Amino acid sequence: DSGVTQTPKHLITATGQRVTLRCSPRSGDLSVYWYQQSLDQGLQFLIQYYNGEERAKGNILERFSAQQFPDLHSELNLSSLELGDSALYFCASSVDPSTGKNTEAFFGQGTRLTVV
Amino acid sequence: DAKTTQPPSMDCAEGRAANLPCNHSTISGNEYVYWYRQIHSQGPQYIIHGLKNNETNEMASLIITEDRKSSTLILPHATLRDTAVYYCIVTSYDKVIFGPGTSLSVIP
Numbered sequence: 001d002s003g004v005t006q007t008p009k010h011l012i013t014a015t016g017q018r019v020t021l022r023c024s025p026r027s028g029d030l031s032v033y034w035y036q037q038s039l040d041q042g043l044q045f046l047i048q049y050y051n052g053e054e055r056a057k058g059n060i061l062e063r064f065s066a067q068q069f070p071d072l073h074s075e076l077n078l079s080s081l082e083l084g085d086s087a088l089y090f091c092a093s094s095v096d097p098s099t100g101k102n103t104e105a106f107f108g109q110g111t112r113l114t115v116v
Numbered sequence: 117d118a119k120t121t122q123p124p125s126m127d128c129a130e131g132r133a134a135n136l137p138c139n140h141s142t143i144s145g146n147e148y149v150y151w152y153r154q155i156h157s158q159g160p161q162y163i164i165h166g167l168k169n170n171e172t173n174e175m176a177s178l179i180i181t182e183d184r185k186s187s188t189l190i191l192p193h194a195t196l197r198d199t200a201v202y203y204c205i206v207t208s209y210d211k212v213i214f215g216p217g218t219s220l221s222v223i224p
Contacts, residue, residue: 002159033212043160043203043214058213090159092212104150105212107159 003027006091006108014116018079021111025072025093031055032074033092033105034066043090049074081115088112119143120204125219128198134191136218138204141185146208149180151189153200154217160203163189194222 003026013019025032034046045058049068060066063081068074078085092105121139128134140149150165164171164178166187171178177190191198203217 002161004159035214037157042216043154045213048212088157092160104162104165105152106162109159110157112157 002106002108004091004093004106004108006089006111008111009109010112010114012114012116013081015081015083017081017115018077019081019113021076021078021089021091021113023074023076023091023093023108025074025091026106029093029095029106030072031094031105032068032072033094034060034074034076035090035092036087037090037110038084038087041087046076078113083115086113086115119147119206119213120215122202122204122215122218124216125221127221127223128191128194130196130222130224131193134189134194134198134220134222136189136191136202136204136220137186138189139186140204140206143184143206144208147206148208149178149184149187150205150207150212151176151178152203152205152214153198154203155197155200160214163202194220196222196224198222 005024007022030051033048035043046060048056052068063079066076088110090110092107094105095103151163152160154160166178180187199222201217
């Protein structure tokens with residue numbers, strides 16, 4: 001158990017709909033990362049938040065948005081869903097990267113999104 | 117884009133050492149080398165990381181060349197449960213970018 005909790009584990013929805021994926025980071029971790037992994041594909045970095053602020057952005061579509069709340073949990077919002085958005089979505093968390101101490105990221109078990 | 121190059125696949129006999137190479141010729145002075153693995157569709161799992169010295173933990177050893185342009189992850193006694201995709205990442209902890217990784221198959 002990594003200590004990172006993602007909900008829901010599975011989600012099936014129709015094209016055009018909107019969904020919200022939730023991530024609770026490990027206790028004390030300030031950074032949250034979101035990744036998308038399509039079938040048999042690599043992990044695509046979407047976005048990183050640090051203590052509520054956007055820190056880095058990857059290949060995140062305009063239809064997708066994320067935020068990190070004061071209690072440090074994060075949500076990834078996916079709208080106008082398309083069949084191609086079907087994928088595993090992973091969240092990871094790590095401790096404060098600005099302390100100068102590099103530490104590992106802990107990953108949740110992912111949310112499997114199926115768009116039909 | 118990922119800053120690392122890894123072979124797409126490797127095989128290793130069960131019980132033997134698995135040596136997974138990684139090239140990172142453009143690594144910056146403040147960037148660390150991290151290794152993760154992903155078993156089937158589970159969340160990636162941290163293995164080990166280092167800056168310039170060799171590192172060892174209960175899972176693996178990490179050998180980084182003196183010029184830091186490449187590294188090798190060593191699983192000393194591979195088991196069937198080590199079959200996974202192994203990712204080598206260089207990062208100062210912004211934008212943690214995964215490449216395609218190496219698919220390691222441990223063969224009985």
